[in-house]
Amino acid sequence: MAQCTEELSANIPMKVFGKFPPLLFRTVVEITSGDSKVFSGESVRLRCSIPDNYNFTWRYLWFRGSKQLPQNGENIVLWNANIKESGKYYCQGFRNSIVGKIHTLKSLPVEITVDGGWAILQVPPHPGLVGESLIMTCHVRGNPPIREAILYKDGVEVLRQNGSGGHLHLTNLTLEDGGLYSCRASWDTFRHTVSVISTATQLQVLEVLTQPIMEIVDDKPINPSNMKLVCHVQYNARDPAPPMYFYFYKNNKHLAMAISQNYILVTRSPGTFTCMAMVPQMGVSRQSDPKSFGQVTGTYR
Template sequence: MSSPWSLFLTNRAITMDTAISLLVLSMLVQHVVPEVPTVTSFRAVVEKVSGDSRIFSGESVRLRCSIPDIHSSRWNYQWFKGSERLPQSEEVFILWKARVTDSGKFYCQGSRDTAVGNIYTLESLPVEINVDGGWAILQVPPHPALVGDSLQVTCRVRGNPPLHEVILYKDGVEVMTQKDGNPHFHLDNLTLKEKGMYSCRASWDTDRRTRSVISVDAPVQVVEVLSQPVLEIVADNNLVSAKMMKLICHVQYNARAPAPPINYYFYKNNNRLGTATSENHDLVRRTPGWYSCRAKVPQLDLSRFSESKSFGRVPGPQPTMPTVVHRRNLQPLVPSVSSPGLYFPPAAEPTPAQPSPQQPTAAPTFIQPTEARTESSVPPPSQPPPGALPSLVQSVNQTATPNPKALFEETDDMSGDSGDMPEESGDMPTNSSSAVIY
């Protein structure tokens, strides 16, 4: 007959075996079930449904978050301003009667509840909204313009009074004046010299007095269609054969979609190596000499050469090569620019001016700003105007990829400060400064 002590030991052993078996099973389940990714390859996209990137305080902007899901799955939406998560969770986000403090970069992200947990999309690229508490805003295109293009800028005044003079400034210097009160300025046949910070001043008469306001600076960016190429020579034995070296032609290509194809040529001592290729790299024999490359867009008759770069001991001076070749001049396209004129009550009454000899009853008055905001633009390389291009700007930074060559035939060688009003008057009446969803 078993003693109580032996029964206790037997039961304890059975319990320990059971626990060990369960532990082994749980570990096996963890190894068998694959880990489900929590982030998809989809990237959410934010688009402006109404409003502009620059608005007056008291105006509204409507944004929409869309997810390029071909399966039409049901998604939830999360909205962010900078690092702050906003309480809204709908597809459409409304920044209602915005205040100056509502300025910022807004973006969204999609989420979906599944049997294995929540799955998230990649965060969208941000959309920046600037809320101005002043009296004037210079509306400029949000995307860089291309050399040779035309663009329109608009001087908006709070309340849309009947203007009698509008002046456009670039880097603080007057460049255009319109006496008929037309708030739209056209910049034609752009060059890199037109890049800079622009502002506007508008004047109008009211109560037998002339009032004048000035906008905050806004950046106008102008970029080349094709930057000057930069040649890179790779002669690392770990990357290429000891008898060969790799020539890589780096270039910034900005064109409107669908972008015409770009061809590459490589040269040694000004003599072309092989035929044109759609790839921006080539393998050549490792020999001393002066090497260069050329990028050409045949449909635009645009071609640019890089500076020559030496490899090994090369006698003689550096050879010179042309930088640009144009076969014909193409007329630039004029993109349409819409300028909505929304009416909102004035933030505060401008200060009237004292009469002057030229105007016995009125004189211009400048409304001094109380807060400055500046934006920077990216300086592009130097380039003469190319010509007309199709629509929608896209920027492609060419890099080396080991794809097969595609051969082509070559036919030639070739500040104002912000007029931010006081808090009690610059913002329109509202119960809440936060965004709301309809």
């Protein structure tokens, strides 16, 4: 998922060694087998990768939380995982160079939960988006033939499905669908019905576009004739994300046609300013609340 805030931001500063700054890389941790939530006794394999077009020879460091782990290879495997191995896993690469040891940035964390119970509600690792559908799975230790699965949100039943193998479908998501979910699975064995319930897990639902915020940057001592209009918005979309464009208005009149950058320079003058973010390929657009600058007369809507 592409999840970004469209605003000007400085690149990560690089310390200069002689004439050439070191190349900064960020490692990536991914689950190559297993799941982010597993039962005790099951296994999970994680891999650390470094996007590198220069074919450097890297070595690896692994961390669970702030604790460095003894493993130092590209892969780490939790065999017969136990509850104590739950946590956020990071990796970091390093290599020797003519200027000494160079480390990559630490990866973003992958959280592994080892559950000692009988049922796990498996939720997609990425947040849901408004208008989308997603599938949760009520996974039971030993994989018995599940006859019925019930989904609860904040302790209240919201969905009941029979003969679905534990798969639970949520369609046309809204922001209100975010919350704590758990599931109950039932199956028949030896003329008895067995029923188990999972612990709760969080589901996050995001808007594709948040409402933009209009910022007016007025630095008169440096630029006495112009000011900057900046449109801040968070854009959440699956990769590859279609392009987003920005429109700027003064007193409800266009200041500029659609542009891909989220700011423009305009002549300093009083008025009421708004901006709009739009993703044409998705048919999605959001407009900011108006923001006034200087002595404004009249009302603009």
